[in-house]
Amino acid sequence: MSDQAMNLTLKVWRQPDSKSSGEFVTYPAKNISPDMSFLEMIDMVNEGLLQDGKDPIAFDHDCREGICGMCSMVINGIPHGKDKGTTTCQLHMRRFHDGEIIVVEPWRASAFPVLKDLVVDRSSFDRIIEAGGYISVNTGNAQDANALPIAKTKADEAFDAAACIGCGACVAACKNASAMLFVAAKVSQLSLLPQGKPEAGMRAVNMVEQMDREGFGNCTNLRECEAACPKEISTRHIARLNREYLKGALLS
Amino acid sequence: MILDGKCPTGPIEKSWDSHRFHLKLVNPANKRKFTVIVVGTGLAGASAAASLAELGYQVLNFCSSDSPRRAHSIAAQGGINAAKNYPNDGDSVYRLFYDTVKGGDFRAREANVYRLAQVSQSIIDTCVAQGVPFAREYGGMLDNRSFGGAQVSRTFYARGQTGQQLLLGAYSALMRQVKKGNVKLFTRREMLDLVLVEGRARGIIVRDLVNGKIEKFSADAVCLATGGYGNVFYLSTNAMNCNVTASWRAHKKGAFFANPCYTQIHPTCIPVSGDHQSKLTLMSESLRNDGRVWVPRQKDDKRAANEIPESERNYYLEETYPSFGNLVPRDIASRAAKKWCDDGFGVGPGKLGVYLDFKDAIGRLGEDSVKAKYGNLFQMYDKITGENPYKTPMRIFPAVHYTMGGLWVDYNLQSSIPGLFVLGEANFSDHGANRLGASALMQGLADGYFVIPYTLGGYLASGGINPVSTESPEFKDAEKSVVELTEKMLSIQGKRTVDDFHKTLGHLMWDHVGMARNKAGLEKVIKEIPALREEFWQNVKISGGKAEFNQTLEKAGRVADFLEFGELMAHDALDREESCGGHFREEHQTEDGEAERDDEKFCHVSAWEFQGVGNKHAFHKEPLTFDNVKLVTRSYK
Numbered sequence: 001m002s003d004q005a006m007n008l009t010l011k012v013w014r015q016p017d018s019k020s021s022g023e024f025v026t027y028p029a030k031n032i033s034p035d036m037s038f039l040e041m042i043d044m045v046n047e048g049l050l051q052d053g054k055d056p057i058a059f060d061h062d063c064r065e066g067i068c069g070m071c072s073m074v075i076n077g078i079p080h081g082k083d084k085g086t087t088t089c090q091l092h093m094r095r096f097h098d099g100e101i102i103v104v105e106p107w108r109a110s111a112f113p114v115l116k117d118l119v120v121d122r123s124s125f126d127r128i129i130e131a132g133g134y135i136s137v138n139t140g141n142a143q144d145a146n147a148l149p150i151a152k153t154k155a156d157e158a159f160d161a162a163a164c165i166g167c168g169a170c171v172a173a174c175k176n177a178s179a180m181l182f183v184a185a186k187v188s189q190l191s192l193l194p195q196g197k198p199e200a201g202m203r204a205v206n207m208v209e210q211m212d213r214e215g216f217g218n219c220t221n222l223r224e225c226e227a228a229c230p231k232e233i234s235t236r237h238i239a240r241l242n243r244e245y246l247k248g249a250l251l252s
Numbered sequence: 253m254i255l256d257g258k259c260p261t262g263p264i265e266k267s268w269d270s271h272r273f274h275l276k277l278v279n280p281a282n283k284r285k286f287t288v289i290v291v292g293t294g295l296a297g298a299s300a301a302a303s304l305a306e307l308g309y310q311v312l313n314f315c316s317s318d319s320p321r322r323a324h325s326i327a328a329q330g331g332i333n334a335a336k337n338y339p340n341d342g343d344s345v346y347r348l349f350y351d352t353v354k355g356g357d358f359r360a361r362e363a364n365v366y367r368l369a370q371v372s373q374s375i376i377d378t379c380v381a382q383g384v385p386f387a388r389e390y391g392g393m394l395d396n397r398s399f400g401g402a403q404v405s406r407t408f409y410a411r412g413q414t415g416q417q418l419l420l421g422a423y424s425a426l427m428r429q430v431k432k433g434n435v436k437l438f439t440r441r442e443m444l445d446l447v448l449v450e451g452r453a454r455g456i457i458v459r460d461l462v463n464g465k466i467e468k469f470s471a472d473a474v475c476l477a478t479g480g481y482g483n484v485f486y487l488s489t490n491a492m493n494c495n496v497t498a499s500w501r502a503h504k505k506g507a508f509f510a511n512p513c514y515t516q517i518h519p520t521c522i523p524v525s526g527d528h529q530s531k532l533t534l535m536s537e538s539l540r541n542d543g544r545v546w547v548p549r550q551k552d553d554k555r556a557a558n559e560i561p562e563s564e565r566n567y568y569l570e571e572t573y574p575s576f577g578n579l580v581p582r583d584i585a586s587r588a589a590k591k592w593c594d595d596g597f598g599v600g601p602g603k604l605g606v607y608l609d610f611k612d613a614i615g616r617l618g619e620d621s622v623k624a625k626y627g628n629l630f631q632m633y634d635k636i637t638g639e640n641p642y643k644t645p646m647r648i649f650p651a652v653h654y655t656m657g658g659l660w661v662d663y664n665l666q667s668s669i670p671g672l673f674v675l676g677e678a679n680f681s682d683h684g685a686n687r688l689g690a691s692a693l694m695q696g697l698a699d700g701y702f703v704i705p706y707t708l709g710g711y712l713a714s715g716g717i718n719p720v721s722t723e724s725p726e727f728k729d730a731e732k733s734v735v736e737l738t739e740k741m742l743s744i745q746g747k748r749t750v751d752d753f754h755k756t757l758g759h760l761m762w763d764h765v766g767m768a769r770n771k772a773g774l775e776k777v778i779k780e781i782p783a784l785r786e787e788f789w790q791n792v793k794i795s796g797g798k799a800e801f802n803q804t805l806e807k808a809g810r811v812a813d814f815l816e817f818g819e820l821m822a823h824d825a826l827d828r829e830e831s832c833g834g835h836f837r838e839e840h841q842t843e844d845g846e847a848e849r850d851d852e853k854f855c856h857v858s859a860w861e862f863q864g865v866g867n868k869h870a871f872h873k874e875p876l877t878f879d880n881v882k883l884v885t886r887s888y889k
Contacts, residue, residue: 017801035525037636043530043751050749050804055795058803060318062491064531065632067416068322083635090635115462116801123439126319130431134424135383139303139701142374142381146338149392159385159410162417166321190383 006032006098010045012057013105018113018121024103034094038081039064039071041093042104058117064089066230069165072172073118074105079169079228087167087230107168109177111215122168124214125182131210132203133186135196154192161189163231170225170233176217181225183207184241185233191244201248208245255508255859255874258662259363264349264880268367271663275710283308286712289456289471291443291498293320293426295419295693296676297477299700302425305434307705312469313426314438314458316493321423324479324491325696328415329536329629331397331407332379332693334372339396343404345369352691353881355401355581356656356684357833357849359511359857362880363663364681371702372694376408378701382421386410398541399689401581401888407690412536412628418693422700441467442806443498444737445730446474446505446672453502453672454720457730459738461806464799466731468722472712473671475704476502477696480655480677482515484814484821485766486758488652489521489534495810496817499659499678507667508859508872510660510680512817513825516687516834517767518653519585522636522646523605532651533636535608535629537689540578542613542622543646545569545585547597547606557599557607557645568592576888583686583834583847584888586650590767591845593649600647609645650767654692656683656834657824660859660874664707665699668859671717673708675699680857685833738798741808746791750808753788757781757811757818765822770838774826778819782866785815816865823860823869830854851883 008029015022029045036044039061046056062070071088075081081091096102104118112120164185171177187204190196196203219238226235260267278286286309290301293315301313315323335348348369353360376394380386386408387395396405410417429435440461447455447470455470478498482488503509520535546565553560568588570577580588589606592598599605614622619642623630630641637647658680665673665681676696683691721727760780764773788811796802831840831847832854840848855876860869 033526033528036528037530040528040530044528047749047751050793050795053795056804058801062317062322062493063324063327064492065327065533066635067327067413068317068324068491069319070317070322085631086635090632092635092638094638119801122318126321126427126430126437126439129424130427132431134428135381136428137378137381137425138306139299139378139425139705140374142377145336145376145380145386146393148380150388151392152388152390155385155388155392158383159417162383162385162410162420163413165416166319189385193383193385195381196383 004034006034006093006096008032008096008099009101011101011103012117014057014117015114016116018115022114032093034092036093037064037089038075038091038093039089058119060119061089066090067165069167072107072120072167074107074172076103079107079172080230085230085232107172109171109216111177111179112168112171124216125166125168125179127214128179128183128207128210129186132206135190136199148194150193158189158192161185161192161233161237164233165231167230169228169230171216173224173228174217174220176220178219178225179211179216180219180238180241181229181233181235183211184237187244188237188240191240200244201251204241204244205248205252253872255660255857255872256662257361257874258664259361260663264362264366267363268370272706275706276713278709278713280308284310286310287312287471288708289314289469289474290477291456291475292323292477292479293423294323294325294477294479294676295422295696296700297323298419298422298426299697300475300477300675300704301435302422302429303701303705304708305429305432308434311429311435312438312471313435314441314443316440316442316461318439320426320437320439321420323419324494325419325693326416327491328693329412329534330399330538331409331414331690332375332418333399333406333688333690334376334408334694335369335406336373336376338394339405341404343406347404348372348406350881351402352682352688353684354886355686355688357686357847357886358684358851358855358878358883359832359876360682360684361876362878367703368682368695368698371698374702375694375697379418379421382425384410384417384421397538398579400537400540400579400585401688409538412538412626415693418697422697443478444501444734444809446502447727447730448505448669449720449724449726450718452670452717455722455727457734459734462801464797464802466734468727468731470720470722470727472717473673473708475673475675475708476659476678477675477700478678480658481817482652482655484757484818485652485761486754487524487529487532487762489518489532492531495813497810497813500813500817502659502667502669502672504862505669506862507669507672508660508861509657509820510857510859511657511824512821512860513765513828513835514656514685514833515652516582516654516656517586517650519582519589519650520608520648521651521653522633523600523649525601533632534651534653535633535646535648537582539608539626539629542625543578543608543610544612545578545606545608547592547599551596557609566597573888580888581686581688586767587836589650605647605649607645608648610641611645614642654687656680656685656687660857664710665703666707666711671711673704675704685835738805741792741812742794742798742805744790744792744794746793748787748791749793750804750811753784753792754811754814756784757814761818761821765825768836768838769825771826774822777822778826781815781819781822788812788815820860820869824858827858828854849885855883
């Protein structure tokens with residue numbers, strides 16, 4: 001593998017905490033194997049920093065298989081990097097070339113304050129779900145699962161929306177830092193299913209209101225969110241959110 | 253000491269109902285007077301927190317991630333078992349119970365497993381009601397598929413992301429209770445100690461991972477749902493932040509640790525590509541429904557997979573185990589892969605891999621249909637390896653995946669510390685020595701939705717829980733010891749990084765406490781781990797301070813605990829002079845290399861009591877009796 005090893009230059013956003021201002025710091029990343037994931041490359045840079053007695057780069061990560069939604073880096077201006085349908089942890093170094101300069105930043109949005117370096121606070125997403133991103137049913141209330149047939153096409157479409165991992169790339173990609181795609185994914189999933197219909201309108205209104213309170217911007221209709229979404233969630237769900245919101249607002 | 257699992261007696265079909273009836277109840281108006289701490293927000297933690305809050309208890313729920321939705325249950329791919337018998341293929345509660353006891357190689361409690369099979373049906377109903385988008389047939393009914401160790405199709409799934417969808421269901425139920433004010437959520441908090449008052453679990457000490465502040469919380473009972481310890485091996489399919497710390501610190505306060513040597517090595521993972529590797533990626537067991545496992549018949553075959561003709565391929569699982577074929581349980585599939593690779597038939601770099609081939613399935617069903625079933629898994633494989641599994645077979649190799657061992661609990665899920673309950677993968681209870689595929693999701697949700705809401709009430713209603721304050725000496729002492737431990741670690745300023753220690757420990761564990769174990773290897777590990785631990789405490793290098801966001805410090809605490817835990821695991825493996833399920837002792841195998849149990853001497857749970865770091869643990873035995881399923885040698889041939 002060593003004959004394919006690359007030497008890269010990283011320009012990484014460093015910021016000690018939410019109150020301090022940050023800056024880009026340049027680090028060499030030497031002898032990088034193309035089989036490494038992007039995060040393994042950062043691991044290696046961090047091991048070097050630790051050996052030199054320096055503070056390693058803080059970044060969120062956990063499952064490293066593209067499902068937990070924890071990793072959150074803007075790589076060369078694109079959330080999760082340039083590969084389509086990919087999280088940062090799934091991005092591999094074979095997608096870069098020797099000598100490349102890579103700029104790494106945190107998600108940037110006022111509703112996602114930076115906690116340290118590349119780590120941001122996404123608790124605003126939890127509060128949006130808290131406002132109504134559920135079906136109001138208690139454990140133990142349920143009828144038999146097959147008592148409610150759901151057309152396969154509906155179930156599949158609900159699944160497409162439910163695939164959202166809550167990473168926030170949609171917000172990071174949007175120049176208005178709008179959370180419309182995130183909100184739409186949940187509203188759409190639950191309003192497509194018969195179980196979610198009784199409170200569909202109210203859910204949309206409550207979640208949108210919370211989104212506004214958190215300081216997310218308005219939809220630009222430019223669909224950058226869809227392009228950046230690692231789960232390739234379609235903006236068609238935003239259209240459904242708008243319909244549910246209207247219904248909810250009119251009927252309330 | 254002989255441990256009592258407090259299993260109900262009488263006919264097993266009635267045991268859970270009658271046990272529930274005899275548990276004391278807390279009056280609805282009194283429930284709000286009780287506070288319950290739930291640590292963890294995975295399937296077990298989130299479902300427990302939500303359902304306890306629905307009942308009216310005040311719940312404090314903690315997680316180490318930035319959101320409860322990121323717990324590692326999210327990564328489970330394949331599915332969840334339930335004895336619904338929707339396909340009309342002969343499934344029943346009894347058959348799911350039987351398969352699970354047999355799959356666990358007769359090292360689980362019958363009563364627990366029966367209860368698990370019983371509540372499995374309600375789990376599916378509950379999840380559908382929450383809006384979990386399970387796969388459906390064109391008629392609108394739920395679809396099922398098969399998993400290892402079963403001859404019926406009872407696995408419900410949501411593409412290759414079943415864990416994600418179930419967790420998001422539990423998370424939504426949890427957030428609904430947060431909105432109602434019944435659950436207080438504490439994210440980016442790591443539990444660093446359990447506090448005992450008058451011999452009962454009454455609180456926890458946590459570190460706020462953002463600012464480093466040490467906080468104290470008190471409650472009437474504590475539930476741990478903090479997952480498994482697979483990361484003791486460094487490389488595993490677990491998420492990077494999975495750790496044994498919460499369980500281990502509770503263990504050091506008196507909770508017994510049961511069967512730590514039972515670890516599950518999953519047969520279908522993407523092989524290791526180099527030293528830089530930080531974790532391993534699972535390819536769901538569901539792939540074995542349609543993928544065929546093979547190695548070349550010729551040793552060191554250098555040809556590409558597609559150039560090897562059919563007659564020169566050894567479909568070893570189908571040949572050795574004709575009735576279960578590619579769907580044998582995980583422990584058997586993993587050992588078979590290891591055996592063929594050890595014998596020189598492995599494929600890919602380092603010869604540590606076997607093929608999982610979809611050529612026949614694509615020919616039979618068409619590429620589109622295979623894509624609809626497994627698309628995300630194929631894409632995941634492509635991203636990691638740079639190879640297209642539609643064109644060339646996947647290469648797979650076993651990797652550490654799940655841990656059946658855990659804190660000892662009785663039938664009520666209560667540990668050996670009164671008031672400390674343990675749920676999900678963190679406990680040891682239901683899977684015996686080997687967990688069947690699609691049963692982890694079932695157990696996590698069973699514990700959280702349908703067991704703890706009853707059994708915890710029974711404990712709280714029994715009285716004797718006096719008021720406590722976080723200003724009491726017990727809390728202050730625990731806080732002090734946490735602060736001192738942190739300061740001690742930071743003051744070392746040695747030369748080796750935390751990751752370097754973790755990797756060294758992981759190699760030791762994988763080589764000697766991994767897929768195959770023997771006396772000499774285990775004794776070697778038991779000698780080397782204390783030395784490594786000692787070096788850690790003299791030579792570890794941690795940057796930064798305690799009162800800040802410090803990921804190196806977090807990791808150091810976890811690795812310090814793995815360095816103690818690994819030794820216990822090896823001791824347990826050495827003590828258990830038999831092979832069963834995921835625990836394979838080379839000294840104990842049949843002539844054709846299958847696991848050989850010793851029911852005379854080892855038909856029991858080994859529960860270990862902490863006696864101080866470096867001291868031998870005290871041994872407690874819980875005998876296992878099998879009144880319903882006859883103890884036999886497992887055969888999948």
